[in-house]
Amino acid sequence: MKYVYTLTLLCLTFIVAQLPTSEGLITEPPNFEKIPYTHAKDYIKHIYTLSLEVEHKTKIPHPIVMAIACLESKYGSSYIARKNKNHFGLRNRRHSSGYYHFDSHDDSFAYFSRLMQRKRYKHIQEIKSKALEDWIHAIQAAGYNPHERYTRYILQVIRNLKLHEIKPNNGYYLAQSKIAQCP
Helix, strand or coil: HHHHHHHHHHHHHHHHHEEEEECCCCCCCCCHHHHHCCCHHHHHHHHHHHHHHHHHHHHHHHHHHHHHHHHHHHCCHHHHHHCCCCCCEEECCCCCCCCCCCHHHHHHHHHHHHHCCCCCHHHHCCCCEEEEEHHHHHHHHHCCCCCCCHHHHHHHHHHHHHHHCCCCCCCCCCCCCCCCCCC
16 A cells, blocks of 8 residues: 555656646645645545646636535545545536536546636636635636635635645735634
């Protein structure tokens, strides 16, 4: 098991080094050690490169993509995430389960990218702000999740897992707010 983990980390480091960012190529692997919870850290390692791909296609900062996936899939442990490989809780009224079913985790993130490029969300790609709160408010205002506390939940995930500190952060930041950190 130790060798599998080491090999996975080496592969992740190589893949991440090849991904483009707004600053060019990533030159160092991400520091996942800042994430305080083991179960969350394992999930973030799994979805990190997928979230960077979503950011590259949609301009939505990857900390937000990771936080949405964490929240919607319970860190990949929800029934829908495990059985349907659906990390965003995306609903499908035509499917008997009520949720989209994907063949792979990559497909779930690719569909989320396409969803965020639809006309309904197109204005999100125009945002110039580096404040993550502005992005989350815009995504919610476009109708992604109408729950009145959704923005707050996403911000809590980002703050508690320190997702905004994972490199490359491309200058995105969290404004100081009164949102309490969960233990």
